[in-house]
Amino acid sequence: INTWRSQFSQLTFIGEIPPKPTGSVTVLPPIKPNDGPQAFPDAEKENLPVFTMDYPRIQIPFEITLWVLLASFAKIGFHVYHKITVWVPESCLLISIGLIVGAIMHSVHEEPPAVLTSNVFFLYMLPPIVLDSGYFMPIRPFFENVGTVLWFAVVGTLWNSIGIGMSLFAICQIEAFGVQDINLQENLLFATIISAVDPVAVLSVFEDVSVNEQLYIVVFGECLFNDAVTVVLYNMFNFVAEMPVVEPVDVFLGVARFFVVGLGGMGFGVLFGFAAAFTTRFTANVREIEPLFIFMYSYLAYLVAELFAISSIMAIVTCALTMKYYVEENVSQRSCTTIRHVIKMLGSISETLIFFFLGVVTITTEHEWNWGYILFTLLFAFVWRGLGVLVLTQIINPFRTIPFNLKDQFGLGYGGLRGAISFALAFTLPDNIGRRQLFITATIAIIIFTVFIQGISIRPLIEFINVRRTNRNLGTINVEVHCRLMEHTIAGIEDLCGQWSHYYWKDKFLKFNNRVLRKILIRDNRAESSIVALYKKLELQNAMEILDTVSGDISAAPSIVSLYEEKKSSAKPKKKFMAADLRNMHDLLSKNMYKIRQRTVAYTRKHALPNESQTKEILMRRHASIRRSLRPGSFQSSVVPKSHKYFSLPAGKSLDSKFPPGRLSHAGKLSKPSLKGCTLYSNQLPHMPYGGLFC
C-alpha cells in the first residue's frame, strides 16, 4: 500500500492524468517510476523498519497503568518521611498530590483521562474497597452492635438529609444569596448526597487514631450501611424533583422501596455468599483458581444488585461476611493467604486512585461558586451531624450494653467525613437540575473541608479529650499487673462459656450452623479440632518445625524448669527504685503486656493484614515450654504443677498427618493415635517422650 501511495503521489506531481479511453474499463496508464522528478525515495527499495511506534493502540491501558503507578509512588513517598503520616492522614496527602497534578494538567490544557466517569467509579473503583472492608470486618463486635449500627445508618442518615435539606431551603429563601431558584426537592436531593458518610475517608483517618472498638465498629458499620438509605433517598428525590407536587403515596412508596433496597441487598449478598461457599466445597483439585471464586462471586453480587438498583454495597458486604467463614475452612492455606493479600491490594489501590482523582478532577471541572450557599452547607452539615449524634445516642444508650459517653459521641460526630461516594453521586446528577454545577462545587467543597480540616484535627482532639488511655501514675506496678491478669482471666472464662451471653438468636443460629449449614457448605466436615484449625491458620507448622530442629536453646522462651532454680537465689539485696525506673516500668508494662483478645490492635492498621504475632508468640512459647518440660532430666522438681504440663496441643486424631514426618522422628517411637486421654504423668514419659502429646 505504501508503495502504491507513493507512486500515486508521484503521479500527481507529474501532471494531468491522460484522458480515460472511452470504453468499458477504466485503466490507469502504467506508471513509470523513472519518469519525472524523484520526489520520494525509491519505493521499491524500502527497508524493514527497525523501530516503529504505535501509541494509539496501547493508549488506554498504558495511561491507566501510569496513573496507578504514579499514585502508588505517592504512597511510597509519604512513608519515606514518617512524621507526615502521623499528623496528616494519607487521604489528604493523596488529594493534595492529585490537586497538584490536576493543576499541571490544567495549565497545559490537557484533559483528564476520559475514563474518569462516575460509571467507572461505581463499577470498578468502589467494589474492591467495600469488599476489603466487608471481608475484614470483625464479626463478633459487629453483631453485638448491629442494632446501633443500623440505627445510626438508617435514622441518622434520614435525620441528616432532611435536616440539611430543610435548612438549606430556608436559606434559599433569603434573597441576598441569589439561589432562590432551588426548590425543596432539589435541596433535599443535594442534602442526601452530602450526608452520606464515606467509608473510604473515615477509615483512612481512623486508622491513625486508635479509637476504641465500639466506636470503630459503629462508624464503620454506619458508613457501609447508610448506602441503602442514600440510594433510596437519592432515587426518590431525583424522581420527585421532576414532579411539581409530592403526594403521600410517594412517601409511602419510598419507605417500601427502602425495605426492598436494604433487605434485597442483604438477600443477594447472602445468596451469593452461600453459592461461593458451596462452590469451594468442590475445589479440592483446582487449588490454583480457588481465590478466583471469591472475587467473582462478590463482584457478581455487586453487579446484580446494581442491575436492580438496590444497595450494591450492602450486597457485597453481606456476601463477604457470609462466605468468609465457610470458604476459609474449605480452601487451602495458600489460597486463603492469597485471597487476603489480593483483597488488601485491590482495596488499597482503589482507595489511592479515588483520592488521587478527586484531587485531579477538582481542578479540571468547571465550578460555580456561591459563598452563601456553600458556607451554609458546611455549617449545616456539621451542626446537623452533631445534633443527630447527640439525639440518637440518647435514645439508643439505654439499649446498649456499653453506653456511649460524651467522648465517644464526639468521635462519632466529628468522624463523619464525606468522601468519594458523595462526589460520584454529585456527578451523576441529571442535567435537568438547574444548578448542577453549584451542587458539584459545593460537594467538592464539603469533601475537601471534612477530609482536610476534620481529618487532620481529629487526632489531636481525640488525644486531648481521651482520658481512657491508661493514666500512667495511677496505681502501682502491682495493680497494673494484677488488673491485667484479671482481665485475661475474665476473657478466658468468657471464651470458655462460649460467648452465649444473652443473645438468644445467636445461640439458635450457631446451632443451626453446626447442624445444617456446615454439613452442606463445608467439605469434609469432621469435627476438626479447633486447635488444629488455629495452628493451621497461623501457619505455625513451619514455626514448630524450626523450633524442633533447633535443639531447645530458645533463649526467649520461658522455661518452666527454671521455676525450680529460682528458689535458690533468693538472697538478693533489696533494690532501690527511682521514680524514673518506675516510669520505665509502667511504660514497659503498658507497651508489652499482651492485650486482651487482640481487640483494638487488629483494627487500627487498615492497610495491614490482621496482626497475629501476639498469638504466635504465646503459642510458640507454650510449645517450647512443653518441649522443655518433657526432657527426661527435667522432672526432678515436683514443684511443677500438672496444669503447666501439657497444653493446647491437639487431641485431634488427625494431627499427625498435619505435621511433617520429620517432627515425629524426634519423638522416637510414636504409637498410633488411638489414645484419647492424653494427660501426662511423669511415669509415662520414658515410653512416649514426645508422642504422648500427639494422641
Place this chain on the structure above:
Amino acid sequence: MKISPAHIIRLYDRFEFLDKEGSGQLRLEDFAEVKELAMNPIGDRIIGAFFSPGQETVDFPSFVRILAHFRPTDKNRAKDSTQPEPVNSRTSKLKFAFQLYDQDRDGKISRAELLQVLREMLGMQVTEEQLESIADRAIQEADLDRDDAISFEEFRKSLEKVNIEHKMSIRFLR
C-alpha cells in the same frame, strides 16, 4: 441469690458441647480445645483452676462452682459471719486470682511464681533483667512482712482500691 435455671441449662449445654466424648466429665483436652483459651497468655492457669488438686476430670457441679466465682457480687448481702462466704464475694474472687499466681498452693506468691506470670504476660522483647526488676518492685510494694513473698492478705491489701467486684464479674452469669 441463686443462678437462674435458664443459665444452668445454658451452662449444661456448653458443658456438653465441650465434652467431646460424652463421658459426663471434662478432661484437660476438652478445655484445651477451646482455641481462644490457647491464645490466652494465662490460658493454662485458668484451665488448671478448674481441676482440684489430684483430680483429672471436672464434673458439671464443679464446673458451675468455679464459674460461680464470676457472678456479679450481690451488694445487698448482709454481712452475716455465721454463714459461709458466698463464692462470688470480693474475697472469694480475690482468692481465685491469688491462686492463679500461687500454683504450688503454699499460700504465698513467691518471687519465682510472680516472675513466671510476668513472663507469660509480656511480649518476647522484654529482657529477663527487666522482668526481674518488675517482679522485685511488685514484691517490694506489697510485701509488708518482709518475707520476700506476697501472702493473701498482702495481695488483698495491694488491691484495696481496685473495684474487684466489677473487674472479676461476667454480667451474663447473673
